[in-house]
Amino acid sequence: MRRDTMTTTTHQRTTILEVAREAGASKTSVSRYFSDERERLSPSMQTRIAAAARRLGYRPNQMARSLKGGHSGLIGMLVADIRNPFSVAVMHGVEQACRERGLSLMVCNTDNDPAQEREHLALLASYQVEGLVINAAGSPDRELQALVEEGIPLVLLDRELSDVGAEVVGLDNARAIDLALDHLQAQGYGDLLYLSEPPEQASPRQVRLTRFLQGVAALGLAGEVHCQPLMERDALQRAIGDFLARPGTLPRALLCANGNATLAATRALQALGARLGETGLMGIDELDWCELVTPGITTLAQPTAAIGRAAVACLMRRREADDRTTPARRVHFQASLIPRGSTRG
Amino acid sequence: MRRDTMTTTTHQRTTILEVAREAGASKTSVSRYFSDERERLSPSMQTRIAAAARRLGYRPNQMARSLKGGHSGLIGMLVADIRNPFSVAVMHGVEQACRERGLSLMVCNTDNDPAQEREHLALLASYQVEGLVINAAGSPDRELQALVEEGIPLVLLDRELSDVGAEVVGLDNARAIDLALDHLQAQGYGDLLYLSEPPEQASPRQVRLTRFLQGVAALGLAGEVHCQPLMERDALQRAIGDFLARPGTLPRALLCANGNATLAATRALQALGARLGETGLMGIDELDWCELVTPGITTLAQPTAAIGRAAVACLMRRREADDRTTPARRVHFQASLIPRGSTRG
DNA sequence: TTGTAAGCGTTATCAC
DNA sequence: GTGATAACGCTTACAA
Numbered sequence: 001m002r003r004d005t006m007t008t009t010t011h012q013r014t015t016i017l018e019v020a021r022e023a024g025a026s027k028t029s030v031s032r033y034f035s036d037e038r039e040r041l042s043p044s045m046q047t048r049i050a051a052a053a054r055r056l057g058y059r060p061n062q063m064a065r066s067l068k069g070g071h072s073g074l075i076g077m078l079v080a081d082i083r084n085p086f087s088v089a090v091m092h093g094v095e096q097a098c099r100e101r102g103l104s105l106m107v108c109n110t111d112n113d114p115a116q117e118r119e120h121l122a123l124l125a126s127y128q129v130e131g132l133v134i135n136a137a138g139s140p141d142r143e144l145q146a147l148v149e150e151g152i153p154l155v156l157l158d159r160e161l162s163d164v165g166a167e168v169v170g171l172d173n174a175r176a177i178d179l180a181l182d183h184l185q186a187q188g189y190g191d192l193l194y195l196s197e198p199p200e201q202a203s204p205r206q207v208r209l210t211r212f213l214q215g216v217a218a219l220g221l222a223g224e225v226h227c228q229p230l231m232e233r234d235a236l237q238r239a240i241g242d243f244l245a246r247p248g249t250l251p252r253a254l255l256c257a258n259g260n261a262t263l264a265a266t267r268a269l270q271a272l273g274a275r276l277g278e279t280g281l282m283g284i285d286e287l288d289w290c291e292l293v294t295p296g297i298t299t300l301a302q303p304t305a306a307i308g309r310a311a312v313a314c315l316m317r318r319r320e321a322d323d324r325t326t327p328a329r330r331v332h333f334q335a336s337l338i339p340r341g342s343t344r345g
Numbered sequence: 346m347r348r349d350t351m352t353t354t355t356h357q358r359t360t361i362l363e364v365a366r367e368a369g370a371s372k373t374s375v376s377r378y379f380s381d382e383r384e385r386l387s388p389s390m391q392t393r394i395a396a397a398a399r400r401l402g403y404r405p406n407q408m409a410r411s412l413k414g415g416h417s418g419l420i421g422m423l424v425a426d427i428r429n430p431f432s433v434a435v436m437h438g439v440e441q442a443c444r445e446r447g448l449s450l451m452v453c454n455t456d457n458d459p460a461q462e463r464e465h466l467a468l469l470a471s472y473q474v475e476g477l478v479i480n481a482a483g484s485p486d487r488e489l490q491a492l493v494e495e496g497i498p499l500v501l502l503d504r505e506l507s508d509v510g511a512e513v514v515g516l517d518n519a520r521a522i523d524l525a526l527d528h529l530q531a532q533g534y535g536d537l538l539y540l541s542e543p544p545e546q547a548s549p550r551q552v553r554l555t556r557f558l559q560g561v562a563a564l565g566l567a568g569e570v571h572c573q574p575l576m577e578r579d580a581l582q583r584a585i586g587d588f589l590a591r592p593g594t595l596p597r598a599l600l601c602a603n604g605n606a607t608l609a610a611t612r613a614l615q616a617l618g619a620r621l622g623e624t625g626l627m628g629i630d631e632l633d634w635c636e637l638v639t640p641g642i643t644t645l646a647q648p649t650a651a652i653g654r655a656a657v658a659c660l661m662r663r664r665e666a667d668d669r670t671t672p673a674r675r676v677h678f679q680a681s682l683i684p685r686g687s688t689r690g
Numbered sequence: 691t692t693g694t695a696a697g698c699g700t701t702a703t704c705a706c
Numbered sequence: 707g708t709g710a711t712a713a714c715g716c717t718t719a720c721a722a
Binding site: 116150 | 356406411430436449454468615638
Binding site for chain 4: 028064070
């Protein structure tokens with residue numbers, strides 16, 4: 001049972017018992033030392049334990065810890081599309097907030113697949129996560145409701161779900177659209193095409209689309225909507241082509257519902273040989289390259305880091321006052337306009 | 346102890362014991378059912394357990410499971426920069442490979458900070474990960490060596506570390522640079538500037554840089570290198586400006602060591618009013634927007650998904666034959682050229 | 691085929 | 707201050 005000092009040997013992971021022996025103390029004392037109850041230990045005991053632990057390279061086993069105390073120190077996050085830079089940026093905020101609180105983050109990507117979403121949800125639950133940040137792909141209302149009933153705090157990111165009593169953190173979509181429309185009108189565009197992926201499942205898409213239609217009417221603009229999966233490049237290009245070829249003299253502009261739409265639209269416009277600016281282009285979500293595509297693409301930037309941090313903050317608040325009676329709130333952030341050449345007619 | 350059916354009640358998570366009672370079976374049988382030893386159970390027993398589990402919404406507690414059996418079902422991944430699309434793409438591959446094997450992935454982002462890297466490493470270890478995919482930021486050789494000695498399989502992604510006997514999965518950097526130089530020469534560029542972040546820590550950066558210098562000499566091209574943190578936009582722009590303003594008649598081109606460098610270089614070239622193609626531009630790493638910046642930026646694409654999957658495959662191979670004597674191997678993938686207008690003089 | 695019982699490494703509850 | 711000791715939910719010999 002003696003530890004071997006040869007380099008090639010496989011060392012078992014050190015346990016609390018070995019540290020206790022090495023320090024001439026009991027498991028309890030060592031446990032106390034590592035559970036931030038050091039004050040209760042005598043200085044000499046503290047020193048001995050510290051030395052022993054260091055010598056043995058001891059690290060408490062989180063699995064055992066969570067099994068006993070119910071504290072896994074784990075926050076789960078469900079991301080609908082990890083390859084979306086917006087999601088990653090928010091995740092980065094979540095991550096920072098977790099680290100500041102000594103929590104670890106377990107991220108699962110659902111690739112926008114409801115089946116994977118369900119599985120990952122069950123998985124995270126089985127790892128006893130202490131909170132869940134969810135960017136929903138489908139509508140796993142039942143599963144989420146079950147988790148809520150088990151007392152796991154939940155925060156919905158961006159997309160909200162009707163049936164679940166959880167907080168929602170995200171953009172103030174209505175005001176973002178208003179901002180966009182005001183800008184486009186101010187720049188002289190009078191005929192708009194709104195580009196979005198099908199809005200069935202994702203609530204912000206619905207809100208944005210509805211608001212677009214309302215806003216266009218209110219401002220006296222011509223407005224039209226095109227919804228379709230962005231993968232279908234040809235269809236998209238045709239739709240945009242038709243829009244641009246239509247009779248009429250009002251300056252035309254495209255408004256893209258998110259970063260992916262902006263990417264697809266830019267591709268299509270280039271293929272059609274349109275000149276940006278002359279044909280207006282504006283997108284929600286700021287991306288690295290928006291400034292690089294001549295003459296620069298106007299965007300509405302979301303405060304991604306703040307959104308991520310807010311999500312974790314909600315989670316923690318919920319956990320402290322484990323108060324499931326608190327009405328589900330909405331935390332909305334404002335988008336900020338980054339004007340560029342693509343809306344300078 | 347009866348479960349309440351009222352919606353507002355907090356249900357405790359169901360345990361194996363409750364399922365056993367409900368099914369009129371023993372814990373062992375239930376355990377067997379969920380450990381893929383169903384064959385050993387009679388059909389009737391299987392049905393009863395299935396029914397009971399379903400009725401109670403039972404899910405095995407992974408924490409407890411790993412505590413006993415040593416099987417956490419967890420793979421850890423350390424990413425140096427989660428906001429780098431290349432890293433995310435590789436991570437996506439890792440994720441898929443894990444899922445196919447019934448493993449969960451725990452991702453930690455180090456933001457290129459060695460201190461965070463050390464912490465995260467310890468953290469992952471404390472969650473008893475069964476394997477580690479590491480995209481190193483610093484040189485945590487000691488920590489990694491310790492993990493190896495504990496018998497945790499390790500794979501280094503992209504960046505390698507001298508002192509650790511672990512496999513390395515990544516691009517064949519030397520051949521990638523060769524490919525780039527051949528292409529640039531074939532397109533008539535005779536005077537090259539290589540752009541990279543400081544290569545101290547990251548081994549692929551060193552390999553690429555060295556090979557660039559060798560290759561340039563071998564091909565009889567004029568070649569120069571500029572290394573600096575990409576944040577310093579002004580310095581970069583000045584360096585590129587100087588390069589372009591130098592006397593000489595050979596067509597000039599920039600070769601960017603990675604996606605971030607390509608982004609920075611493109612920005613600088615636009616600011617300088619250079620015409621892409623006339624001034625050549627080529628980058629390692631394919632990004633969404635490379636086709637959008639007129640007239641398109643030539644890139645070398647890395648097979649990111651394959652790299653990610655290979656990393657997990659290595660891990661598993663290592664685990665099966667828990668054979669630390671196997672010499673550390675290198676798995677190299679080839680880059681593929683995507684020619685665009687930026688290298689069409 | 692099924693069940694009993696002994697842990698896995700930790701924390702919580704008592705005693706001293 | 708400190709230390710036995712009993713859980714936590716599960717797996718795994720070993721019996722039956």
